[in-house]
Amino acid sequence: MHEIAILILFPLIASAFIFFIRKDKARNILVRICSIVTIFLTIYVASKYFNKALYLSFNNETIINQILMFIEILVAGYLIFMGIKNKKYIISIFSAVQTFLIIWFELTQSQGIEIKASMVFDKLSLIMVLVVGIIGSLVCLYTVGYMKWYHIHHENYKERKSFFFAVMFVFLAAMFGLVLSNELTWLYFCWELTTLCSFLLIGYTKTQDAIKNSFHALTINLGGGVCFALAIIFIGMKFKTLELSVLIGMKPEVVVLIPVFLLAISALTKSAQMPFSSWLLGAMVAPTPSSALLHSATMVKAGVYLLIRLAPLLGQSSVGQVVTFIGGITFLANSFIAISQSDAKKILAYSTIANLGLIVICASIGTQESLWAAILLIIFHAIAKSLLFLSVGSIEHQLGSRNVEDMDILLKVSRKLSLYIIIGIAGMFLAPFGMLISKWVAMKAFIDSNNILTVIILVYGSAATVFYWTKWMGKLVSNANKKEQVIHTFHIDEETAIFTQAVLVIISCFSFPIISKYALEPYLATLFGSSAVIPIGTSDVNIMLLMLSMFLILPISFFPIYKNDKRRKALTYMAGVNTGDNESFNSAFGKNREVEYSNWYMKDYFKSKKISFWSNTLCITGLCVGVILIVLAGGR
């Protein structure tokens, strides 16, 4: 059995076992073991196939296809049944159509096509496997601790923990499959499996709006799946091949662009870009680990991974222009809307959509620097965002609310947790950290390829990002004195997961030159032929690393200064009427009144409804223009 196969099958087997163990204790231990094993497995596989790209095909090809087809039919049956039961007929139609198409294609058309490499393991999939493996298993580790108190807090939800763990591991397997497979049918299968997992996880709590949101997410993702199926059939019939690498190798003339456009649309739905972004906001209803794993770190990255694979074709073509346009609008609109949100998870969701928009722009521009930036963005965003989601989950447990306004007492409640979330937020936008470096290179890439509008959009978007992240960090930094607050236990599983991810954020920022030298440059060299070079000058890289090290030394170096500098405590300035405890002042009617602080949400300046309406319409028109262009070009 090949290591890659073991890598994909192990989570499946693990999830089967977990599903059948009902007792908490045993199941938790098993989950912990499985996650650790997955991490080692990924590292082992990554190091083994590090320097040689691997093109691998299995001898018992047809048996695997049959198994996949059989599972597809099962899944389709389940979805059609669910669609009818809940009177959401669109779902049944979609899944029926796409499964019928694929089955008809498999049985009748695909005899002649021989597949040279059904699985590919090059540098890009190496990075993706590492991201999925490490972050995925850490999130599963975290879920053990999270689930312990989750049901205590929400008694009304039916307890189905084993089911939850099982679906998580199935999802891991699906992601491994998706990232490694080069054959489009296999890719399609894993694609649909992730949609199923996200549907099951969003609907976990079985409350009214959870179900509504899960169906909403399902409809949009299935729509993407239908486009994917059409693309496969078109490629299969027209070019007699089912391999992604072959498709990428073709010259981007018109007839190739039709399947590429279809694939792009399914990628856009999967990574929740503007016209289809509403499902990701709905998905925030699900328990936090699922949002951390699926809806920020890995699943939504699948769409963007596909776009990066297709980048050489998108580069100069009109499809590329359309996708850039949509990515730009999404990035700008969601950065503005994120300002007026006060629920932590909503802010994270909007920021995810915005950053995905940025990655989409970089991927669809298709120059060597923009791809470099896109891949780096994927890495840094995955690590930092999952750290943020996990810490928000624990904060919700400690403080009992997700509202950013109540987080000003976090420094008093648990100093460690606030440190972790501050590292997470810093990772998202501060200078020496990864996200900003990639934005910098992205900016350089846009300007080099003369798309001025994207530069303007990036500049305005990053101004808005600075605003809402600093606002949140300000809340975390102002250690308001604590009103009597019950201290909840910070579970060991939660802490190890968060701690490792925080360390990962720092290590990734330190190691971005190494990542670029060993992983990015070789991959880009294979893609662009020329010897790729790191877009930032070495002097700047050193300054960046110097600043990052300063970031770590400064807080530590300040403790001795604090110790021997005794200072007199004075009251804060409250225009002279401070009652002495810095919290309240004596006000009119002779009463004492509490001082309250709140951030700016500019609800009437950035009206989220208007912005999302206008940007949705813009993106839809963009898509229609794309379709018309293809049809016109196709007709000639």
Added chain:
Amino acid sequence: MLILKIIAIIIIAPLAGGIITGIDRVISARLQGRKGPPILQPFFDILKLLEKESIEVNTMHRFFVYVALIFIIFTTVIMLLGGDILLALFVLTLGSIFFVLGGYASNSPYSNVGSERELLQIMAYEPMILLTGIGLYYADKSFFIKDIISSSTPAILFLPGVFLGLIFILPFKLRKSPFDLSMTHHGHQEIVQGIKTEYSGKDLAIIEITEWYETIIIFTLVYIFFATKSPLSHIYAITACVFVFLFEILLDNGIARVKWQSALNSAWLVTGVLGTVNLIVLSLLGR
């Protein structure tokens, strides 16, 4: 050799900044018909502040001001040594973000409102600052100030719109009317002193020195637009800086403070129009 240069910059820049602030206060006084303080008054203020007893509101909020100063010094060194302009601008924003976090950490009503307004100001002038960096790169094909100021033609010829946009947002950075929403030199502000309200003694001195560094950074930015290989252009650059300086003082004494909505709207509108049009024209010229 490099170390010597760095130390020289770290010492001379604030002195120059202090003298510029001193001259600014005297000219404003003369504009208002007053005699005005001696030119070295800012230095006396700093030295007095350093001698005063240090009191504090909580232990946390001093830390951010020191870090803000360190990063602002970092920017000045990078810029004056001819380093990468975009990197310098990012670090500059990082410094002002730390300064805002200091406002939050003081946990008092006026410093909280002050840091919200300071954050709004950052959001207002951030696009223009980044566009300046990008524009300069676009004009001279290199991010490094060494190459920009040693190119054959001054950057102003390629980037008139970007330069005008920069002048428009200068009051934000120099904390002068009409955009001195969060902190202003003359005391009568409705939110007292904004972020500075809770700082006193040594920390206040450090905030003043950071502002001096920022003045130097702003004027280097203006300087870059005019400097080229020939030494004559450096004289043009200096006269341009003086003109900008006098224009800013005139603005400070000639216009009322605006509210935050119009500040944000006008800043983004001007950046959008001037910056975009200029860059598009540049790209059409086949730069």
Added chain:
Amino acid sequence: MNFSKKSPWILHYDGTSCNGCDIEVLACLTPLYDAERFGIVNTGNPKHADILLITGSVNEQNIPVISQLYEQMPEPKVVIAIGICATSGGIFAECYNVVGGVDKVLPVDIYVPGCAARPEAIIDGIVMALGILEEKQKYARK
């Protein structure tokens, strides 16, 4: 060489005064008298100020405000009572709500007389206060 003489920052608080003395304090900043040439800046914030100018007598409600402002000022600090009301309660000494001069609440260093103290008198007072500031600075440094 201490510099508190060269840049005295003042905080002006009007406690129960008929605002005659307040306008004279503000008049010191205007072009005709221009206190800024001595480096005097009217900061509205006790944490930045060295000199506390109190105008007007002190009534019940003002006592906590004045003592809080004084306590928020860093050393070395000087209190100047401006106007007759501040020195001794003036014409309102017998009113039921007036406690009396500022010296009933804070240790006052300089008294500036005059019902509506003249700007020249106020500037004299501040110049005298500089000397006291310098001594307090020397004393504090030991």
Added chain:
Amino acid sequence: MSFLSITKILIKNIFHGPYTTLYPIEKKDNYENTRGRIENKISECIFCGICERRCPTVAIKVDKEIHAWSIQRFQCIQCGYCVEVCPKKCLVMNSQYTAPSTGKMRAEYTDA
């Protein structure tokens, strides 16, 4: 519709130069009406105490036996009522204001 319309005044200020009278050096001359300090030509005073009773802030103390007349300058609001009511017209208000001081000492006048 005018912008920066105050520049005319600002330029005039610049060319006119500062309006400040450099106080400690150049003293602004006092008018003869200016209300300054109360002086008492003690020789003519008959110590009748009318001024003591009429003074709104009770700043004057008259002691008939030892012919002492004293005024607390830090309580006198320079209203000039005592000058009006004094039968002997020996009180006069000159135009020099009282200087600030650290203490509140009374000014004593005794007629030998």
Added chain:
Amino acid sequence: MGQQKLDIISPNELLDNTMRLKNAGYRLVAISCTFKNGIELTYSFDESFELLNLRLNIDADVEIESISCIYPYAFLYENEIKELFGVNIQNISVDFNNNLYKIAVKTPFNTKEENE
């Protein structure tokens, strides 16, 4: 300055008199109170420079209806009088209940004894 019309009324006629004057377009200038022997409340109204006063002679504990329901801004006058003179005026629209001035001495104006 215009002749001073002043008519004495009793407490219970106060409200409808005020309503009549309000409809006639009168403006409430002031509510003054004097403590000689017993409390004397005067409501002065003005319309095109003609002053009209309503005078009530009551003693300390009589209850007066507040007219802030007719003239909304009367609450300031009534709170002041309630605090300084101790006249209990019922349901003032914005009631500071003796916290308008936060004075130390309780109702200082009607302790007449210690004066002479």
Added chain:
Amino acid sequence: MGNRTVIPFGPQHPVLPEPIHLDLVLEDETVIEAIPQIGYVHRGLEKLVEKKDFQQFTYVAERICGICSFMHGMGYCMSIESIMDVKIPERAEFLRTIWAELSRLQSHLLWMGLLADAFGFESLFMHSWRLREQILDIFELTTGGRVIFSVCEIGGVRKDLNAEMIKKISAVMEQLEKDMVDIANVFLYDESVKHRTKGVGVLSKQAAFELGAVGPMARASGIHMDRRTQGYAAYGKLKFEPIIEIDGDCYARTSVRLREIFQSIDLIKQCIALLPEGDIKVKIKGKPNGEHYTLIEQPRGEVLYYSKANGTNFLDRVRVRTPTFANVPALLETLKGCALADVPILILTIDPCISCTER
């Protein structure tokens, strides 16, 4: 409960010349609710009427407020004179009117400086206060005091104007009128100032009447109310029209006060022209008995002096209802829903004089 910021806009604030406390409840820098707390300047000087006889009380009356001190003295003297029905000489009436209009002039110039300072226009503050110094110079020349000049007494005035003083007054008036033209055009036509005052704190005519606004606040909303038209002191012999504006926002109040400055300059010129000869005070005999309501026009509006005498040297009651006391409800009304940046401007547009309000 949404996200609210509650901050104290306290007694000690750089932009407030006098102590007044407001609890400001904000949401994103718009004021939801402002609750005032006054009483920081309450001395209770009306009680002094039992300790000071009616002659001495003129000095107390003048020290109610430093800005409008002359008219307090004049109002109190007129009220006592009406009780004792003493007719003061013609020249004293004119002198009182001249000083009254001069003190209105300096009060409006002071207000203009503070308003300019509130919206961040420091050089205008310096400029208007420099002009004001010239008027204080005249006061010092004529009465001896810069801010509080005890020149008004029952039965007339204490100090007289000689020809040289009159020449100086008219010279200063000429010069002031020329300077005022520049400042007026900055306040009324400068774009950035208009941006800060137009449409801010609108008070309709109906609301002004409903909330009992007086003086420039009422006149800016279109209510014809100016006590001077009643012809007290020497106003009967002067020709002038009360200044009315219609739209009732900060801009209208600024233009009302600016035009009133020009009106005062014109009134002073008329007085100087008509100044009759004759003595300046008349001896009063006996003690006042009876009561009287006197209403005159202070810079901030109409003030009411009620004094009640019982035939002894000590009056029974002196009641002063000052204009800002009547304008405070209008302030609270305009504060609702404004932006935080407008709070100082709105407070200043009623030209608050806390020491007048709380006596």
